[in-house]
Amino acid sequence: MPLSTPPAVDQKETLRLARTFAALGDPTRLKIALTLATGEMRVQGLADLLGISPSAVSHALRRLKDLALVRHRADGQNRWYSLDDGHVAAILQTGLEHVRE
Amino acid sequence: MPLSTPPAVDQKETLRLARTFAALGDPTRLKIALTLATGEMRVQGLADLLGISPSAVSHALRRLKDLALVRHRADGQNRWYSLDDGHVAAILQTGLEHVRE
DNA sequence: TTAATATATGAAAGGATATTCATATATACA
DNA sequence: TGTATATATGAATATCCTTTCATATATTAA
Numbered sequence: 001m002p003l004s005t006p007p008a009v010d011q012k013e014t015l016r017l018a019r020t021f022a023a024l025g026d027p028t029r030l031k032i033a034l035t036l037a038t039g040e041m042r043v044q045g046l047a048d049l050l051g052i053s054p055s056a057v058s059h060a061l062r063r064l065k066d067l068a069l070v071r072h073r074a075d076g077q078n079r080w081y082s083l084d085d086g087h088v089a090a091i092l093q094t095g096l097e098h099v100r101e
Numbered sequence: 102m103p104l105s106t107p108p109a110v111d112q113k114e115t116l117r118l119a120r121t122f123a124a125l126g127d128p129t130r131l132k133i134a135l136t137l138a139t140g141e142m143r144v145q146g147l148a149d150l151l152g153i154s155p156s157a158v159s160h161a162l163r164r165l166k167d168l169a170l171v172r173h174r175a176d177g178q179n180r181w182y183s184l185d186d187g188h189v190a191a192i193l194q195t196g197l198e199h200v201r202e
Numbered sequence: 203t204t205a206a207t208a209t210a211t212g213a214a215a216g217g218a219t220a221t222t223c224a225t226a227t228a229t230a231c232a
Numbered sequence: 233t234g235t236a237t238a239t240a241t242g243a244a245t246a247t248c249c250t251t252t253c254a255t256a257t258a259t260t261a262a
Contacts, residue, residue, distance in 0.1 A: 009135050009197065016200045018131045025123025026220075027116055034110050043239060056221055058240055068199070077229040077238045087199035091192055096110065098169070098188035099117045127250075144209060157251060159210055178208045178259040 020067050024091070028052060029060045036070060037089055040082035121168045125192070129153060130161045137171060138190055141183035 009017075024030050031050050035041060043061065047054040061081055064070040069088050072079045083089055110118075125131050132151050136142060144162065148155040162182055165171040170189050173180045184190055 013197070013200060014132060014135065015128055017196050018126055018128045020126075020196060020200055021122045021131065022126025025119055025121075025126040027119045028220080030119045030122065031115060034115065044237095053222075054239070055223080055241085058238095059220075062240080074229095079239070085199070085202075087195050087202070090195045091199070094188050094191045094195065095118050095121060096114070098186070098192070099114060099121055101186075101188070129250080145207095154252075155209070156211090156253080159208095160250075163210080180209070 016067075020069070023063055023067050023069060024095075026060070028056065029064055032057065032060055033064065033069060033083065033088065033092060036081055036083050037092055040073075040080040042078050042080060046081070117168075121170065124164055124168050124170060125196075127161070129157065130165055133158065133161055134165065134170060134184065134189065134193060137182055137184050138193055141174075141181040143179050143181060147182070 024033060028050070032046055035046060035049060041049075043054050043057050046052070046061075047057045050057070052060075061070060061072075065072070068084050070081050071084045072081045125134060129151070133147055136147060136150060142150075144155050144158050147153070147162075148158045151158070153161075162171060162173075166173070169185050171182050172185045173182045
């Protein structure tokens, strides 16, 4: 889908976009994102399901949260994480279609 | 967009998807991809436009090509690079929408 | 063939980064 | 209160990765 004009993407926007893709470019964080695409989960649940330490999960979630890829709601001492919006699910979906073709 | 069932994403597919996002997660490669979204270009043209050495551009393009994010057609000693398919443009576009919201 | 141009490639170094470990915070429960 | 549980955080290290530099390959022109 070539465009007729150069994209108006400034440097700051480009760097943020790069950090966004890089966040999904780590296997651990990507697994977390793909899992959250199925519904909300707690840190411990993700750790158990993926076989990663809760600390590593928490670090990963912070990174995803900084870039607005995930969000969470508090519930007592628990935090239920989910994907932040439809864009994230769409990016994951399109990415999957690409690697599957 | 929560799904009703866990996504059927096997380990191999997940790793390839992670490598795909990681490829777009480097500022240099992302700039190249965004530029190619406007049309095909040669290595030298990308190097001049982005202020990067042709060697660095070539390394970046190889990585993008390995993951089927870009393709090229030969033309004498030149190679005209372009985005590989619509998925790539869609991922870039959705990513931009996300960082802009 | 020789020279020139365009691109690719391998190795190495410097910088970025994910995980671990120890600790901190926050909430719930007794 | 004090204890247990859930999560977060900082520092350190070990690993990964991008760029540079030198060189190689390929194509064109002379």
